[in-house]
Amino acid sequence: MKTLSDLRAIKEKAKKEMAAREQSAKYRIVVAMGTCGIAAGARTVMSAILDEISKRNIANAVVTQTGCLGFCDQEPLIQIIQTDKNVTTTYGKIDSETARKIIYEHVMNDRVVSNHVFMHQ
């Protein structure tokens, strides 16, 4: 390393990796992973989301999981929480394709994927 910009480059890269454990991300993506959700395919949804986030270099989102949300017929479920506005969008009947689409549209471009929205508050 010879210059300040070399330092900053390392900084940006390291920050991205660390962003996952900060709660200051703009989007919190929550996958319902109760036994029910997992049975309905939540794990493949989770893997797709993680893959998409990493492929698209998204640094302002964290992914967590939660237990059963109680809407059996909608599983697998994911929630996209916009943390600064505290708006939660719940998407139901997700598969890995829709999950990827939601990451691209909603998380990257702030466009809600309306035909999969199950609840918005």
Place this chain on the structure above:
Amino acid sequence: MHRIHILIAMDAHTISQGARSIKDAMSRELALAGLADEVRVVETGSLGIYDKGVVLVVFPDGVYYVGVKMEDVSEIISEHLIKGRIVERLHYLDIPTEEATMGDKSARIGKQVRVVLKNAGVIDPESIEEYIAHDGYEALGKALTEMKPEQVMEEVKASGMQGRGGAFFPTGVKWGFAAREKSDEKYIICNADEGEPGTFKDRLILEGDPHAVIEGMALAGFAVGAHQGYVYIRGEYRMSINRMQKAIEQARKHGLLGKNIFGSSFSFDLDIREGAGAYICGEETALIESIEGKRGEPRNKPPFPPSVGLWGKPTIVNNVETLANVPQIILKGAKWYRSMGTENSPGTKVFTMVGNINNPGLIEVPMGITLREIIYDIGHGIPEGKEFLLAQLGGTTGGILTREHLDLPLAVDSLRNAGAGMGSGALLVVDDSQCIVDLVKTFVEFFVHESCGICTLCREGNGRLLEILERMSDGKGKQDDLRLMEELANAMLRGAFCGLGQAAPIPILGCLRYFRSEFEQHLQGACRAGKCELHAENEAAA
């Protein structure tokens, strides 16, 4: 992409509780569960929670688990990591540092602030990248590319920071002495001897954020014109030594130590020297002797090390905590530093709070905070419904503070007026079930053991004091003993050769001053706390 980071605290305590094997088990079971790519297990320094076994945090949820045992690992994985259900049995809610773990906002956690400890428990101390991600080495980069050495020194001077090794000498002024000297070689020494019993703040800083110390040393080197530094770490601090060694190697690899740092003409490198563990080796001139390969005995002062130090060259000796403050002062400025603490004692102070306290541990507080706030708000008070008797601030040589001092702002000047000092970084809290004579005896036993023996007052004085205290707690004290103790203590205060002998009497005199009646009771054959086995012959006299 890791969606979850598990930070597992690795400090001497958690390691003794099996943190390492738990980390390994965690990694193994994560792999078995197919989560190795999603969950990353990171070692970090102390998380500021003590005596609670193995401690870990799951991010981004920010959930703390304590007392984690081998058999809990799979439950945490299947419940929390897979299903998102918190394992309540291990969940720890009383987190002193919830916001601190959020990163570099020097957040206030209740009454605490995190400046020196901002990275401890937040970053992986073995990763230079994570330090860099939290503004690490920015200050050095700024200094080397935009500032002159004098400007760095002036900034530290203007911050008003005083050394955290116990003497509270203004750091910028000390640097100025060495900068003025014309010499082909100068040295920066980081004093990580920390021989004070019950003190482990420097160790935790080194374990939690070694790069901050390296950066601080490089900045000091730039300011005074030194090209070589030594980190003098007590030999027992294996983990500090290993972490520091690793950190030095990483910094070299990135060109942050070595020749022409940041493409400038400034070169600086570091080496570790291990201390042999004698308390006196923490005294700066004894420390220098020890690095030179001689017996660790103090030198005559003056000349002071900034003029004649290691191998006769100008040398700055600074405490770990002092150096860890420096990068942030350079990055954020003297004014920012002065926004914390008091006019005459700016900044924060790191303490290890030990003794009869509900919530012991490492704390960082702004100067000027009161003892009451520390003990009752941060420390959650005295256990088992007992009453506060006294606090000793600054380690074994620290002054005694009693109930009447609970609302005294803790700052260098106000403490001096109260006949106490801030000291290095231990805060011993004592409840009213303890016996004063017994307590003072343990202080003196320590000094008898640690006196290096070169001057009579300290060697004999401490020995005689111990004799007196022993007969007092045996119920065989003589009426003249209190006067004798005072006379001895005052003579040592004035006449001992080095700081050890000079400071040893401070807590003794403090106890004599505030708890005189209790000593007198012992002379009459009564021990309030029932700790001393007073002999029957004296009971008759009572």
